[in-house]
Amino acid sequence: MSAIDFLGHLVLDPTCGSGTTAAVAEQWGRRWITIDTPRVALALARTRLMSARYPYYLLADSRDGRAKEQEVTGRIQPDTPVTGDIRQGFVYERAPHITLKSIANNAEIDVIWEKWQAVLEPLREKLNAALSTRFEEWEIPRDLDDWLEGKDGKGHVADDAARKLHADWWEGRIARQQEIDASIARAADVELLYDRPYEDRSKVRVAGPFTVESLSPHRVITARDDTLADELAAAGALTAQAATPASAVEADFGAMVLENLRSAGVHQLEKRDTIHFSSIEPWPGNYIAAEARYSDGGQMEKRAAILIGPEFGTLTRSQITAAAREASDARFDVLVACAFNFDAQATDLTRLGPLAILKARMNPDLHMAEDLKNTGKGNLFVVFGEPDVEIIDAADGEIRVKVHGVDVFDPSTGEIRSDDVKGIAAWFVDTDYDEESFFVRHAYFLGANDPYKSLKTALKTEIDQEAWETLYSDTSRPFPRPSTGRIAVKVINHFGDEVLKVFGV
Structure with a gap:
């Protein structure tokens, strides 16, 4: 890597594996993108990066780096401002080439x-x-x-x-x-030893911020007379009355989703809140694909309308609303909307009148339907409710955000209750949301287990516990009111599911 590119360059590894390329790129100051199809490989790479410790190398564009450069070369360094630009390189050891000249x-x-x-x-x-x-x-x-x-x-x-x-x-x-x-x-003439930068042993460096993104796999459609109809059906929610041939991808996908939904059920944070369906039958609706039945705590049978989102696309708020109206007219007790991705505007849509709406995010493993064993044990359909968030006034006109928990659907009562913060792994705040992109300005970590202990064990070093406790909190630090008039709160559970909620301030 040091022989073919320079600091700050972008390294692409299309076969991630255990994340060695990303780990080495992080150590030597390169940006990186790594790709893989199995989620196990990505999970291994993510864990490896999050728990890794790297030497802290002296940057050439830093005060300490200039002092070391002056010590090594004997040349007075400029007293201009420093920015810590990694693209200017590290301070490297040198191999002198001494000649009589x-x-x-x-x-x-x-x-x-x-x-x-x-x-x-x-x-x-x-x-x-x-x-x-x-x-x-x-x-x-x-x-x-x-x-x-x-x-x-x-x-x-x-x-x-x-x-x-x-x-x-x-x-x-x-x-x-x-x-x-x-x-x-x-x-003497010197040769820079790019694999031996000077190290500041008084500091420990960890991996910089990175994200793990998922993309739906592409598909290849053969040129047939019925492909246009298939494309139109794939653009919206799958309907029960779609007049498609038996070999069409969408119909096979819908049948596969219902089969796995019947065996796996819909999971929530607590195991006792899992919805197990006793039967799932097709339903002759425009948006609702099936009727499912389940029992509540009193063993009373209840009906759930099943909405299946597109195999390649996002389920929108308008589609969920239309399906909810259809389910309400048919006197269903709950609507279960199943999709790989939901439109951001659908986040706060949890009820339409008396009808509860559950947004069950489907596991990407369902894309591998042919190879997936239908054991009913996987978390293939997971509901992550709406976060219960409160805006609190602080001193000097500033505000704070407090997360009370996440709303959870109770199948025994048919009501939505507020759970505590144990189901939240992390939550982030964009204190000046522009409705175009979410920028993490505050980050906090929660959960039933103590993440401070896990981080301390992973890094094998002492951490400023007082500073860490400001991050291990359900209440944010005070911040000024946003210039855009909006803030956004993103909450992530232990399954990796996330939900975004926008507030006007």
């Missing part, structure tokens, strides 16, 4: 020599006087005792003062050589 052209060596000669020459003269010798610089022995015991040292006596002069001279001599060697290395 670089030594001969290095004027600093003469300066160093003259500086140390002013120190070493007086010491040499005093040492010659103390030992009654006439040593030149290159003749001063390294080990004074060995010289005294040899034939050249016979007749000479070294007292403590002479030994100190000898030690001081050699200390200065070694320091002069080290300074000259450093000057030669600085002036």
Whole structure:
């Protein structure tokens, strides 16, 4: 990776696997996109990135990086503002290429020599006087005792003062050589070792923000006379009266959804709230595809209308409303809208008069209908209710957001009750929502288990618990009122399902 691209470049890996490419790209300052079809591979990669620890490398565009660069090169660095731009690279170790030409052209060596000669020459003269010798610089022995015991040292006596002069001279001599060697290395041509940036061991780096996105798989349609009708049916909700051939994809998809719905049921946060259907039969409606029956807590049989969204597309608010009117006219007790994705405007649609509306998000595994074993044990249909959110006034005209929980449909009573925050894994706030894109400005983490303990174990280090507790909260920090007049709150459960709710402020 270091050999073929540069910091800040984008790395694409179409076969994610366990996420090695993404992990290495994160370590070496590259942006990355990785793709895979099995959700297991993506889950492994996500867990690997979230729990990884990386060395903190010194950025060239930082104060610490410039100080290290000046220390290594001996060149004064500019005192201009720094921005921490990773595209300017790290501060790397160097491999010098020393040549006779670089030594001969290095004027600093003469300066160093003259500086140390002013120190070493007086010491040499005093040492010659103390030992009654006439040593030149290159003749001063390294080990004074060995010289005294040899034939050249016979007749000479070294007292403590002479030994100190000898030690001081050699200390200065070694320091002069080290300074000259450093000057030669600085002036020599160097090769940057891009795989060995300088590391700040006082800091621990973790992975930057990233998202996990899912896309519905494409399909190939053969050129047949009935393909136009199939395309029109795929653009909207699947209807029970769609006049399509037996081989049409939409009809097969609808039958497959109903078969899995019959065996798996509709799951919610609590296992006791799972809706198990005793029977599912086709229904001759324009939007409602089937009639399902289930028992409440008193063993009274109730009827549920089943709306199936498109195999490749989003179920809209208007389609759910039309199906709800049809279900209300037919005296159904509840409408279960099944889809892979729901329109953002359908988030707060939970009831039409007395009719409760459940939006059951279908698991992408249903796209693999041919290979999927219908065991009834998977969370193929999951309902994630509307979040119970309160806007609280704060000091200085600011506001705060408090999440009380998520609304849950109780099949035993047919009512929607508010549950606590244990079913919420994380929730985010866009404090100035523009209705075009959701920007995470506040992030908070909840759940029945203590995420602080899990994070501490994953990173194998101590974390500022006081700072972390500001994130492990059901109440946001105060923030100014939005200039757009709107805020958005996104809530995510432990299954990875999310719901967005917009508030006017």
